[in-house]
Amino acid sequence: MILQLRQQHKELLRQEANRVRPIEACGMLFGKPSRMRTIVEKIILTQNTLSSSERFEINPETAVKAIRESEEDDLDLIGLFHSHSAPANPSKTDLKFMKLWGSAIWLILSLTDGQFAAFQVENGKLETVVIEVE
Numbered sequence: 001m002i003l004q005l006r007q008q009h010k011e012l013l014r015q016e017a018n019r020v021r022p023i024e025a026c027g028m029l030f031g032k033p034s035r036m037r038t039i040v041e042k043i044i045l046t047q048n049t050l051s052s053s054e055r056f057e058i059n060p061e062t063a064v065k066a067i068r069e070s071e072e073d074d075l076d077l078i079g080l081f082h083s084h085s086a087p088a089n090p091s092k093t094d095l096k097f098m099k100l101w102g103s104a105i106w107l108i109l110s111l112t113d114g115q116f117a118a119f120q121v122e123n124g125k126l127e128t129v130v131i132e133v134e
Contacts, residue, residue: 026048
C-alpha cells in the first residue's frame with residue numbers, strides 16, 4: 001500500500017504538532033482509498049481531548065461532523081494522524097486501537113527526528129505503508 005501526500009500536507013501536520021507540543025497532535029485523513037494507492041485529498045486537524053503527550057482521542061461529535069462534511073465532497077475517511085514524542089512507530093495503545101479501525105491508515109509524525117511513518121492492520125497483521133510525497 002502507498003499513501004500519497006502533498007508536501008503542503010506534511011507541513012500542515014508538522015506545524016500542528018509543533019503548535020500543540022508536548023500534547024500529541026491528531027487529525028483525520030480523507031481521500032479515495034484503493035487497493036494499491038490511497039491519495040490524501042483533505043486533512044482535518046482535531047483537538048486531542050485527552051490533552052496527553054502519550055495518547056490521543058478525537059471527540060466523537062467532531063469525528064462524525066468531519067466524516068459527514070467529507071462525504072459531501074465525495075471523500076472517505078482513509079486514516080488518522082497523530083504525533084509522537086518518540087520514534088514514528090505505533091505504541092501498544094496505538095496497536096490496540098488500530099485493530100478497531102479496520103484498514104484505516106495511521107500516519108505518525110515523530111517529533112524527535114521529524115520523520116513520518118504510516119501503518120495499517122491487514123488480516124490482523126501490522127503492515128508498513130509506503131509514503132510518497134507529491
